[in-house]
Amino acid sequence: xxxxxxxxxxxxxxxHGLLPALSPAQVRVATEVLRDxxxxxxxxxxxxxxxxxxxxxxxxxxxxxxxxSGYAELRLALAAESxxxxxxxxxxxxxxxxxxxxxxxxxRTLLRADARALEDTVAELDVNALGEAVRAISDAxxxxxxxxxxxxxxxxxxxxxxHRIGRGASSWSDVHNALTSSALLGAGDVALxxxxxxxxxxxxxxxxxxxxxxxxxxxxxxxxxxxxxxxxDVVLVTAAHDVTFRTGGLSGRHAxxxxxxxxxxxxxxxxxxxxxxxxxxxxxxxxxxxxxxxxT
Numbered sequence: 476x477x478x479x480x481x482x483x484x485x486x487x488x489x490x491h492g493l494l495p496a497l498s499p500a501q502v503r504v505a506t507e508v509l510r511d512x513x514x515x516x517x518x519x520x521x522x523x524x525x526x527x528x529x530x531x532x533x534x535x536x537x538x539x540x541x542x543x544s545g546y547a548e549l550r551l552a553l554a555a556e557s558x559x560x561x562x563x564x565x566x567x568x569x570x571x572x573x574x575x576x577x578x579x580x581x582x583r584t585l586l587r588a589d590a591r592a593l594e595d596t597v598a599e600l601d602v603n604a605l606g607e608a609v610r611a612i613s614d615a616x617x618x619x620x621x622x623x624x625x626x627x628x629x630x631x632x633x634x635x636x637x638h639r640i641g642r643g644a645s646s647w648s649d650v651h652n653a654l655t656s657s658a659l660l661g662a663g664d665v666a667l668x669x670x671x672x673x674x675x676x677x678x679x680x681x682x683x684x685x686x687x688x689x690x691x692x693x694x695x696x697x698x699x700x701x702x703x704x705x706x707x708d709v710v711l712v713t714a715a716h717d718v719t720f721r722t723g724g725l726s727g728r729h730a731x732x733x734x735x736x737x738x739x740x741x742x743x744x745x746x747x748x749x750x751x752x753x754x755x756x757x758x759x760x761x762x763x764x765x766x767x768x769x770x771t
Contacts, residue, residue, distance in 0.1 A: 486552050487512075488595035488714035489541055495672075496700035497540060500533040508553070516553035520546040585726075588716055592726040593733055595714035600734065608667075608709045609741035611691045612637075615665040618644035619690075621653045621681045622669040629731045630669050636739045641753035653681035660690040667693040671715070671727040673701020682706060695734055697727060711738075 490505050497505060504527050508515050515523055523546075524534050538549045572581055612618060618637065622630035627648040634646040647653035660666060666685030670678040673696035683706050686692040694707035697715055704710045713730035743750035 485591075485595045485598060485714065486541070486556055488591075488599055488716075491716055492599075492698050492712060492714060493540055493700060495674075495698055497537065498533070500527070500529040501537040501540065503527040503529055504534055504537040508549075512553045512556065516550050518550075589726045589729050592713070592715035592730040596712075596730040596733055599712060599714045600737075601711070604709050604711055605734075605737060605741065608693045608711060608738055609745065611665045611693065611709070612642070612667075612738060613742045613745040615663065615691070617660060617664040618642065619653070619656050619660060619664070619666045619681070619685060620644055620646040620669070621648075621657075621666065621678045622646070623648050623650075623675055623677045625728050626669040626671060626675075626678075626731065629728055629735055630667075632732070633735045633739060636735075637742065639754055639757050640739075640743050640750040642742060647681065650677040650680065653677065654684060657681040657685040657690075658688065660685045660688045662689040664688075664690040665693065666690045667695070668703055668707065669695045669731060670701075670703050671697050671713070671731070673698045673703035675703070679703050679706065695731055697730070 487509065490509060494502060494505060504523065507523065507527050518526075520531055520534050524531050527534070535545055538545050541549070543549050543552065572584055576584070620630040620634055627646070630646045630648070634644045637644045645656060647656055657666060664685070666682055668678040668682035673694070679702055682692050682694065682703065686706060686708070691709070692707045693709045693711065694703045695711045695713065696703050697713045698704065699710060699712045704712075711734050713727065713734060715727040715730040743754075
């Protein structure tokens with residue numbers, strides 16, 4: 476079987492994911508890097524610190540937060556990414572929509588944002604963590620899914636997909652129902668919380684309670700240092716960028732969906748014959764509800 480390589484990880488995606496956890500001084504550095512990466516790549520650490528109104532140690536701490544060894548590695552990483560087709564990360568990834576943009580421009584902006592979200596999520600995703608989540612869900616006695624708002628749509632999709640292969644799961648978007656269900660979980664169960672921001676209390680609370688009850692907890696979030704990520708046993712990070720008027724929008728849900736698709740297929744692979752049998756049986760059950768006549 477040939478191996479399809481993921482695109483190289485995006486430094487921009489990592490910076491966006493860390494923004495909520497950075498200090499004010501580090502946020503100023505991050506903002507300057509996002510604004511003009513080519514200029515930063517050609518600047519000394521002193522020049523960058525001066526432009527950001529901060530100190531040399533703050534720049535270094537920003538680099539360390541990104542998992543880099545220091546400013547020299549940041550400059551090398553920025554230079555390596557300078558070959559991207561866009562001249563500005565912010566505009567090139569579809570982060571902004573202007574008041575005078577045409578609908579065609581808007582569509583192209585959304586396409587870039589969504590495509591980039593999928594590419595960066597695949598590149599950044601911890602495959603070992605994904606495997607751990609797959610094993611936990613596959614072996615689970617009970618599976619709870621906690622989400623609200625737009626994330627509830629993808630959680631419900633995962634619940635239905637698992638049901639198709641004989642893996643029962645419960646999806647809770649009401650915090651009262653989620654909390655009462657989490658209180659009944661224990662060792663051998665899995666609780667999965669989905670929140671783009673990782674700050675949604677209605678998702679955080681039941682996931683915490685499930686963990687205290689002994690269940691394995693999994694978080695899917697765009698921000699690896701968010702409260703939801705901190706309380707979970709396994710963290711799966713998406714890499715979507717918000718577009719104007721679209722915070723946590725479809726690009727975020729598309730990124731969540733590819734992670735959940737990978738989880739679902741991984742679980743199906745663990746017991747391929749059983750999953751195939753269940754899928755065929757459920758397909759046959761609804762086969763009579765499809766018209767055989769093709770439109771002319």
